[in-house]
Amino acid sequence: MRLTFVLLTSLLSWPVLAAELTLELGSGTRTLSSEALLAHPQLSEIEIPADVAYQRKMRYQAVPLATLLEGIASGDHLQAVALDGFAAELAAAPLLTSDGSRAWLAVEDPSRPWPALGRNKPSAGPFYLVWENPQAAGIGPEQWPFQVVRIRQLASLAERFPALLPAEDASANVQAGFAQFQKHCLACHRLNGAGDSQFGPDLNLPYNPTEYFAGDFLARYIRDPQGLRKWPQGRMPGFIEAVLSEQELAALIEYLRHMTERKLAH
Incomplete structure (x- = not known):
């Protein structure tokens, strides 16, 4: 019994593994690890007063999403794909601006994982698209995809x-x-x-x-x-x-x- 307890304690204490985000843009495909994003020169700590996923105030380490969208123009169309198959269709223009609403890619630190979204549920990580001042551009909850693993440029719907x-x-x-x-x-x-x-x-x-x-x-x-x-x-x-x-x-x-x-x- 004690051995089982020790093994379980060890498993629960293991750090969350680093995750990868795939960007499929017109400039090519590249993969960024959570470790690399947490070392990004524009990484900031931001506060989201009314977080969509957690329904409360949250603080994140995040990178301005626009800095990752190389070669993307305001008329382009993007899609953010989550682990569970959720696929958010996103016009590029609001993602690229720093005025009014501003899009950030929140990055979950494997050494400090975010809270679970509910009982027996994972967190919103590894990557989560969050917005500062979302009401300025009429950003709705479907434009806050969480558990994101891929962002890709696509033709219009x-x-x-x-x-x-x-x-x-x-x-x-x-x-x-x-x-x-x-x-x-x-x-x-x-x-x-x-x-x-x-x-x-x-x-x-x-x-x-x-x-x-x-x-x-x-x-x-x-x-x-x-x-x-x-x-x-x-x-x-x-x-x-x-x-x-x-x-x-x-x-x-x-x-x-x-x-x-x-x-x-x-």
């Missing part, structure tokens, strides 16, 4: 996934809803089989949620998933009005309803 596009003559509200879908939904969900995420279900195949949520239940579900359908494995966050306004929510639902008429075999 319209080029990569035409199956997501509404009809050319779709209303301005549907087009606005498509923009909200890209910002808030595509990191976890596919639609018509299109998308890179492996995290959540397809939102059009075999059925669109507007086909099985009656009345205002879909809007209520988006606002508070656990309040409408509570289950321990539920991972979808709620989208409060400060993140997704009533007008934006209505447009998102109108886009989803519009796409019921544009189902594609997959």
Whole structure:
């Protein structure tokens, strides 16, 4: 029994191994270790008053993300991929600026690991995209990917996934809803089989949620998933009005309803 205790204590005391971040950009592919990033000349200690992952104030050692994005222009498109298949689609422009909202890559120190995200859950490491002053650029929670292992430059969503596009003559509200879908939904969900995420279900195949949520239940579900359908494995966050306004929510639902008429075999 004592030997088992000693072995368990030893295992728990082992330091977290250094991690690697892969950058696949137009300038080429490179891999950076957490050790190298923690030695970066622009590494700073920053305070995030309302951290999305931890839901409280957090302090991090972080590098300005713009310094890592060599060769990236404001019109480019990036994707941050997490360990669990979450794939955040990110316009490059907000990532490159130091005015208003500012993007940082928080780096978990293997010798001082971050807290777990919950019981029997890992931390938000090894790398976490956090924002200073996120409200200045309307940065939503899906633009805070954690457990990041890869950041890559890709073609625009319209080029990569035409199956997501509404009809050319779709209303301005549907087009606005498509923009909200890209910002808030595509990191976890596919639609018509299109998308890179492996995290959540397809939102059009075999059925669109507007086909099985009656009345205002879909809007209520988006606002508070656990309040409408509570289950321990539920991972979808709620989208409060400060993140997704009533007008934006209505447009998102109108886009989803519009796409019921544009189902594609997959």
